[in-house]
Amino acid sequence: MAMTQALFREDAYLREAQAKVLEVNERGGIRLDRTIFYATSGGQPGDTGRITRVNGEVIEIAGTIAGETKDEIVHLPAPGQPVPGIGDTVKLEIDWERRLKLMRMHTACHLLTVICPYPITGASVSEDDSRVDFDLPDSGVTKEDVSAKLMELVAADHPVSYRWIGDDELAANPSLVKSKNVRPPTGTGRIRLVLIGRDGSIDSQPCGGTHVAFTGEIGDIHIGKIEKKGRENRRFRLRFGPMPA
Numbered sequence: 001m002a003m004t005q006a007l008f009r010e011d012a013y014l015r016e017a018q019a020k021v022l023e024v025n026e027r028g029g030i031r032l033d034r035t036i037f038y039a040t041s042g043g044q045p046g047d048t049g050r051i052t053r054v055n056g057e058v059i060e061i062a063g064t065i066a067g068e069t070k071d072e073i074v075h076l077p078a079p080g081q082p083v084p085g086i087g088d089t090v091k092l093e094i095d096w097e098r099r100l101k102l103m104r105m106h107t108a109c110h111l112l113t114v115i116c117p118y119p120i121t122g123a124s125v126s127e128d129d130s131r132v133d134f135d136l137p138d139s140g141v142t143k144e145d146v147s148a149k150l151m152e153l154v155a156a157d158h159p160v161s162y163r164w165i166g167d168d169e170l171a172a173n174p175s176l177v178k179s180k181n182v183r184p185p186t187g188t189g190r191i192r193l194v195l196i197g198r199d200g201s202i203d204s205q206p207c208g209g210t211h212v213a214f215t216g217e218i219g220d221i222h223i224g225k226i227e228k229k230g231r232e233n234r235r236f237r238l239r240f241g242p243m244p245a
């Protein structure tokens with residue numbers, strides 16, 4: 001089966017694109033030859049938006065998920081939407097306001113792992129509240145201190161860039177992987193590193209999500225809470241806006 005070209009991986013700022021319909025599966029999921037819709041993965045939720053047919057019919061997309069493999073991207077229409085024809089050329093639009101918030105949050109999660117360099121046991125990004133869980137017996141850190149350090153990295157407006165590496169290079173640099181339980185997919189031969197700072201001077205780690213181009217775009221952000229989740233787990237909750245007084 002032909003693969004979907006993941007345009008968001010090369011340019012996370014694409015809000016619109018054209019594509020061809022490859023398949024509509026038995027549950028109505030739409031597969032395209034290329035897409036700007038990010039599929040739920042790595043703690044970042046999939047995109048919502050619209051697919052418009054040449055005849056002007058609009059198909060509201062309620063979510064985007066990976067198919068049987070991560071290279072398959074399935075667009076899930078809301079109930080009662082028109083069904084496109086195979087081979088149709090369609091116009092894609094994502095809900096940009098929502099996506100930009102997710103990009104800002106997701107990038108902030110990377111910065112948090114710079115300030116808290118502990119093994120990550122879980123993460124979930126959402127529009128207004130995200131969480132990162134660390135294997136951390138006793139935090140000894142305060143939300144005020146972590147928030148201030150986060151804002152220093154935001155204010156420095158570090159560039160965010162990408163570099164593709166092979167499985168062998170990742171295997172030779174195991175310290176690149178910060179997740180304790182989740183390993184990046186290997187065996188495909190190509191892994192994308194996300195670099196923060198010039199040449200990754202601040203951070204570099206494998207990630208397939210969408211990020212802002214400069215850390216300054218994150219804007220005001222703070223740690224709302226540090227929760228104890230089990231003996232060796234601390235959950236950090238990230239929220240937009242300045243630290244409440």
Ligand SMILES: [Zn+2]
Binds near residue numbers: 209211
């Ligand atoms: Zn990421």
